[in-house]
Amino acid sequence: MGGLKILPDIKLDECSIKSIDALILPGGNTWTETIHQPILEFAESCLKEGILVAAICGATIRFAQTGLLNSRPHTSNDLEYLKMICPTYTGEKYYRTEPVVTDGNLITASGDLWVQSGYTLGPRTIPDFELVYFPEGTNTKYTVGVDSFVLQEPCIILTKPEEEHGYQFDPDKNVRHLFVHFEFMDLRSEEPSYHNLLQGCSVYPINHNPLVSGFMNKLFWTANHQPLQWNRRLSVLTLAILEELDSSGDYSSNMSESLPVPVQKAIDYMAVRYAETISIEEIASHSGWTHEHFTRIFTASVGLTPKRFLLEMRLRRAEDRMLRGEGTIKQIAYQVGFKDEHHFSKIYKKIRGITASECNHSIEEAHSMGKFYYPKSKKRDDRYLVNVEQYKQFNRDGYIIVRGLLDKSDIAELFELAEQTRLDSQNISKKADAQSKDPLKEEFTASTRVHMLSRVNAAAERGMLNPRILDVLEALIGPDVYALQSMMFLNPPGKGGQGWHQDSCYVRTHPDTLIGAWIALEEVDEENGCLWVVPGSNHEPVYPPDGVGGGNVHALDAFGDLHAVQNVSNVNDEVNTLSKIVANYPVPIPVKLSPGDVLFFHSHLFHRSYPNRTTDRYRRSYVCHYCNARSWVPWDHDGFEGDSGNYRQILARGSTSQPYAEPAFGTTVYLTDEDEAHDSVSMGTYEELMKRVAEAGYAGIEAPMPSREDEAEFKQGLKRHGLSCIIQTFRELLDEWVQWVFCWGKNVTTLLTQRYRLVEFYEKVIGVSAERHAPVFAELVMSSCTLAIGHSQTAQLFGAGSVVAAQNHTVIIEFQVENVEAEYARLKPFVDVWVMEPTTMPWGNRSVLFRDPDGNLVNLFEPVTEEAIERFSGTARYVYRSDIKQTRGSADEAYQPLAKANRASAMHKAHRSRTESHLCR
Secondary structure, eight states: OTTOOOOOSSOGGGOOGGGOSEEEEOOOSOTTSGGGHHHHHHHHHHHHTTOEEEEETHHHHHHHHTTTTTTSOBOOSOHHHHHHHOTTOOOGGGBOOSSEEEETTEEEEOOSEEEOTTOEEEEEOOSSEEEEEEOSOOSOEEEETTEEEEOOSOEEEEEOTTOOEEEEOOSSSOEEEEEEEEEEHHHHSSSOSOHHHHHSOSEEEGGGOHHHHHHHHHHHHHHHHSOGGGHHHHHHHHHHHHHHHHTSOOOGGGTBOOOOHHHHHHHHHHHHHTTSOOOHHHHHHHHTSOHHHHHHHHHHHHSSOHHHHHHHHHHHHHHHHHHHTOSOHHHHHHHTTOSSHHHHHHHHHHHHSSOHHHHHHHHHHHHHTTOEEOOSSOOOTTOOOEEHHHHHHHHHHSEEEETTOSOHHHHHHHHHHHHHHHHTHHHHHHHHHHHOOOOSOHHHHTTTEEEOGGGTOHHHHHHHTOHHHHHHHHHHTOSSEEEEEEEEEOOOTTOOOEEEEOGGGTSOOBSOOOEEEEEESSOBOTTTTOEEEOTTGGGSOOOOBTTOOTTOTTOTTTOTTOOOBSSTTOSOTTTOTHHHHHTTSSOOEEEOBOTTOEEEEETTOOEEEOOOOOSSOOOOEEEEEEEETTSBOOOOTTOOSTTOOGGGSEEEEEOOSSOOBOOTTOOOOEEOSSSOOTTOOOTTOHHHHHHHHHHTTOSOTTOOOOOHHHHHHHHHHHHHTTOOOOOSSHHHHOSHHHHHHHHTTOSEEEEOSOHHHHHHHHHHHHOOOOEEEETTEEEEEOSSOEEEEEOGGGOTTSOTTSSOTTOOSSEEEEEEOSOHHHHHHHHTTTOOEEEEEEEEOTTSEEEEEEEOTTSOEEEEEEEOSHHHHHHTSSHHHHHHHHHIIIIIGGGGGGOOSHHHHTTSOOOOEEOOOSEEEEOOO
16 A cells, blocks of 8 residues: 555554554555455544544545545545545535645545546546646557547646547556646647647657656656645646657557548548538548448448447537537537437437437536525535525425535434434433424324424534534525424334425414425435425415414415315325325425435425335434524424514524524524625525616616727726726636726726625725625725626626636736735635745745635735835825825725735736646646
8 A cells, every 4th residue: 555565563453542643544546445444434433532644545535435525625636536436425615636635633635646447537528738647558548539549558648628538447457647737828829839739649658758757757746745836846847748748759640549541531521521411422432432331441440330420429519519508509500510400409319318408408507506605604614505506496396405414423423312312212202292282193203203302402402503404594594594493203113104294384484484404314215214295385385284273374364265184294195185285296206315415395395204114224314493583483392472482493593683592502503793784695586686786887788889099098097097907707808898898987897706705705805895886796995996896697798607707817816915924814714725825926025825715816915125115116106195185085094904005006917827737636
């Protein structure tokens, strides 16, 4: 392991946790084998006891497989490989690209990347350039476009942006490889300096050029063993590698799976003419063979008939256009060579199994998965972000399932509580039943569930107030959340089950914001009595049973045409008349869960469970109910005094003007000091928000196109004030129309999709309170410039997807400060990504570089040499002071802390670096 043959001198069972200071798991490619399970369990015990545990290279992969990395900052060899080899891994948002990451008593470190034998990666595309280094020859196959190469000798592969490629790794042995992703503007220019590199082969055997292998080894050593200040050397090494590869000969012919020359000519012809109406006869004649001979040889060489190959090429091109959002289905059909939209859809359905429209819709949904609700509560490293699709599904279907929301330690604590409850269930159940005023039938509480353990047990309270559960609730019903009720279900073999019902029938809230969280403590399926739900039934009113529902918002006296139902919750559908309404919907679906999965369901949703029909399995689960903390709650499980039970409910998140209780056992909850702010996220109300923005004059749709004179005057005005205009997606959007609409009268405008988190972030960075003109638009005003942050909906003139965060890697937002070290210490608690720690630059500045939440580079600098001080004084400083006297007076004195330091200037400059390398290691 780790390149060493280890002779152990102690057995694992001879190790005592009390006698060790640290446990180090070295790199290796055998950690996934079951033989190592005992030492991995020992490592988990060490982590729980607070002992330092370090996992290197392959050991991190095993930790990912066990779920240990799902909620902790960590690193490994490569994120994509980690996701590929660990299907249960959900810790992507905690992944860091640093070579070493420390999180409490857990240290993870990357190493050489080993891929398990037989794995397939791709086909895929990537947005930047990639160099992959295979130090050893294997039977790995690399495919790019229609070309395939068997990597039988050490080599380097250059993959270009958006180039479809894939790997089939050696079926017989694990494969070692290392890689770097980088951006190089010269390679993207219209007349690139590296013509041979771009037009030539993709695979370069390094036996022909040992200098390249030396450069590659030096590159990875520098990236993994040297401080961030050495990053400039990485660019130099990358550039040297490109120079050597560009001057190399074409060695790909020795490694390519050779095709007959006429076949390759035919493929090249199709690649150029695929969008035209071409026949197989025409393609065959271009190859120089007869139609019959060509078809036979082509099929034998490629594995597809020429007709099917051409069809597949067209479908791939169509999918690529759909992925990029380049037109409607009809437009794409014509662009790739189909005669009409109907023909394209028919062929696509026949070959892919779904319609082109369904494919396009799934791509749009995938794009929207990147849009999240960011909680107003205190930022935590393990917080869960609900995306727009989850929010839409909850409101459409009445439920969502969040897989792996709770980690193993949370589930273990609740499972232990369930076992304790099971062993003592009789006494606890009698106590709960004696106090209970719950209208649910007595037979459902006896021996299968225990109510309100959260009021008598600390672990139960912690489970109900788990911050990751509250993260989801904040997005779905918040931001202010009451915790109302908890139930521990045991459901032993042969027992349990509850017929169709709606939870709002029993727990009343006004407005009706009740929601349930169903936490699986073990595997749950149809056999041991999982929950069944009716998607879409959340849009039904609450049907009042006889004798239940007095005062409910949907009581009989509120809706004259709403009939009562009988025997709600009875497992027999013949007597439970709610089943007649269920019959109007599609077939109910079972909700199968694993430990740590959580089902969130609407209080109007029809749901039920069946008895546990196994003979040897329980169905342990923990179910809690919550509502918005602004609702009136005329309910409490143990009764209440007065007209509501609000004062008995725990305020779990946010704030409220209603009475509330505090956690009985001191469980931490994240509250806010003020009532809900005016800019709280309200998902699903974009149309109304946009109307308000337009009325406020920020949409700018009717602005006239500027003239060349206007443009020149605008640019000259910017020069006079010593400022540059920074526009999001600088390379694509810096045109006169964008300048006119969004920059006239402003110094700096940035269009971003995640406006809320960015406003809060820059308020902390700059020390200026934002002026929130509208729910989707805010400004941070300083004397020398204004930073405006708006939702992408404020830019209606752009097409969908044209305003995307951090598309441009060549823009840096800069602020001059008085003391870089002091600012670094101040910002460190809430800045996640540091690109460069405080460093003295070659031109005399003291500088620190980091990324904001959308990936934009931000630089704080301080002149230290005489030349640098002179460079950043003078005009900008004078103009600033003049502005103070003329416009803002002493009001600027209140701008703390960074705004005060910015009196010299708040310079924003666009920097273009020749090569920007960002390593994935």
